[in-house]
Amino acid sequence: MVTPDDISAAAARIAGHVRRTPVVEGIGGAVSLKLEHLQHTGSFKPRGAFNTLLSGGVPKAGVVAASGGNHGAAVAYAAKSLGIQAHIFVPEIAGPSKIALIERTGAKLTVVPGAYANALEAAQSYEAETGAMQVHAYDAPGTVAGQGTMMAEWEEQGLDADTVLIAVGGGGLIAGALAWLGGRRKVVAVESTGTATLYNARKEGPESTIQPQGAAANALGAAKIGRIAYNLAERDDVQTVLVDDDAIGAAQTLLWQEVRQLVEPAGATALAALTSGAYQPEPDERVAVLVCGGNIAPDPLS
CATH class of the missing domain: 3.40.50.1100 (Rossmann fold)
Known part of the structure; x- marks a missing residue:
């Protein structure tokens, strides 16, 4: 299992090689947005x-x-x-x-x-x-510890939220967040209906597979959830929310119209849970959203 100490060590190791990505005032009911799509190569990876x-x-x-x-x-x-x-x-x-x-x-x-x-x-x-x-994309301790540095950084930046919404594909990013937080905040897994690996695994078991499809499949399109992410999601009884492609597209449009951020479908998936009503916060619940990827296709400036 990846620990907070592993993530702290990873943060020290990668310092100077990755960007400290900004946080902006949120939209669509979100308290804040962590713009991790502004990382090198356009994602948290x-x-x-x-x-x-x-x-x-x-x-x-x-x-x-x-x-x-x-x-x-x-x-x-x-x-x-x-x-x-x-x-x-x-x-x-x-x-x-x-x-x-x-x-x-x-x-x-x-x-x-x-x-x-x-x-x-x-x-x-x-x-x-x-x-x-x-170098595994999501189900290896080194990968998960590295991704966990995002959540450690966000807390250093003053994250003020009860709940954090994170898009899930293979699960490396949410695994890192869960490993760092250790239950101190609620983490909600948001998946597209065509890439619902975690949702499927929690119903059918960790070895169950899907056939990825839909708008977010080229970023969230793992066939099954990583075992590290599955174990942490089970430990923390993580809630999983599903959003369809239309909701993701609407969230992409909102990010562009409100904060002039062009993101790929995967990058807007977590926000889509709020804007579509798939996740409905309590009246006093403070919610934050991770924007994870910006490699929109086709490249608008290609």
């Missing part, structure tokens, strides 16, 4: 990538990662920054803007037919053949 690579043990063969796009870009960026060879595997549904983002880092890139699970299988084969180190 560099936190886990840098923590893993800086923890040591990287072989001469370098690193390999499977990703729906954001994790791959983060690993590629971190590897380039540290002078490490990287090979990234992404599924076709990653889309041209995320594929181009990875290509700009100079990492070797392989696009795999199918979904994230297919890219992971290809990355695991490459790992076995070459001896490269696998």
